[in-house]
Amino acid sequence: MTYLLSEEEQMLRDSAKAFLEEKSPVSELRRLRDEGCKDGFRHAVWQEMGEMGWNGIVIPEEYGGVDMGFTAAGLILQEMGKTLAATPFLASSILCATALRMGGTDAQKSEHLPKIAAGEKVYALAVDEKARHDANSIEATASKDGNGFKLSGKKRHVVCGNGADILIVAARTDDGSIGLFLVDPSAQGVTRTLRRSIDSQAPADIDFDEVKLDGDALLSETDDGRALLDAVLNAGRACLAAEQLGVAEEAFERTIDYIKEREQFGQKIGSFQGLQHRAAHLLTEVEMTQSLVMKALRQLDESPSQAPLWIAAAKAKATKVGRLAAAEAIQMHGGVGMTDEYEIGFFYKRAQAAGEFLGDDAWGAAQVATMSGY
Incomplete structure (x- = not known):
């Protein structure tokens, strides 16, 4: 590797x-x-x-x-x-x-x-039903109805859900197992409500009221829907961690450029030892995150059975460092960092929102501990 x-x-x-x-x-x-x-x-x-x-x-x-x-x-x-x-x-x-x-x-x-x-x-995955990510708390149901199903339940914060042409919805079947179902969002019984998230994205809350589905709506190539959902979410987490890494890298680079130019007390603020120490610490955190994210992605490609531990670690680290980099950027930009005129605030908001999606750093740390036998 x-x-x-x-x-x-x-x-x-x-x-x-x-x-x-x-x-x-x-x-x-x-x-x-x-x-x-x-x-x-x-x-x-x-x-x-x-x-x-x-x-x-x-x-x-x-x-x-x-x-x-x-x-x-x-x-x-x-x-x-x-x-x-x-x-x-x-x-x-x-x-x-x-x-x-x-x-x-x-x-x-x-x-x-x-x-x-x-x-x-455009396709969107509908899993979460509560304010925080919890793929184990799925209460939406897909009950047998002749040769098909009737889907009922609520999904929250469906990323790109408002602009999606097709939804893939996680729901429990009659025996309590998890299934993933292809759903047309324009079908009778589907109601989409646009939400605005802090990072200027447009997710949707979606309600399903006895939506009739054909039998071939179920992704049925595998018998274990729970394992399928876990694999899908892990792929998303690994790739989202890479995006969070990019957010951290750009926030860091913009901050370094700013403190090299901003003058205070007659000198560049980048010459202040306190800011140099904070920047050096942040650089080491970003570099460690990059190594961990790359490890998770390579494992997913080359040894997928061994990937979950690394993916959880990468998502946790990327969430923590992404938020740290964005917060440090706001601090080092000073008052202008709080204004909408400067773009650095957009990175802070994205770091917060991406950190919650598919599991935050506390969730990732708990997964690493569980998989490590603690």
Whole structure:
């Protein structure tokens, strides 16, 4: 296992950096916020990403993808973190694509994966039902109804849920096991309520009132729906940790640039020993996070059975360091860091929101302790 990037991975990261700086900079997130965009992202940019092959990064070539793996996906998300790119990439191309790849039938894969890869449709995963992430507390039900199912329940904070064309919903079947179901959000009985999160994203709360589903709505290639859901969420956590790393890196770089230029008492504030010590500490934390995130992504690609421990550790560390980097950035920017005029505040908000999604640092630490036998 190597932490060094291959030539192909380096080229992917460079192209992602150039594309995102042009098409999805922080100013674009500000514009989406100020315009009150109901979906929270530009569909045109999503389609362009499909043309570049990004949306099919973990999708097999036979279904229109490029199948480069989770490390490659993490490299893209790391660059997305640096520009705070508002896209359905994590929701569609990682969470939902992984669910379909691992749990979909051949017919389901053939129908849905090419649409994700091409950027033709947006997919969203609906799991959480409470204010905080808890994949074990699923009360939504999918009861047998003839040859199909009736879906009832509530889902909260469905990322990209308001702009999604298709939902993948986690629900309990009649025997109490977990199943993942493909749901058309325009179907009778589905109600979507737009929410605005602190990081200017547009998640949705979604209610299901006896929504009728065909029998082929269930992702049934695997018999263990719980294991499938866990695998999907772990893939999302590893890739989200890469995005959080990008947020931390960019917050750090912007802060270093600022303290090198800002003058106080007749000298650059970067010459103050106190700020130098804080910056040095933050650099070591960011570097450790980078190593841990890369380890988790490589494990997911090369030894997936051994990946959960590293993924939990990476998500916990990335959450903690992302929030630290953003908080230190606000502190070192001084009063202007609190104003909306400066973009650094957007990084603070994203660090807070991303830290809660799919499990915060306390959740990750508890998982590491449990898996380590404590």
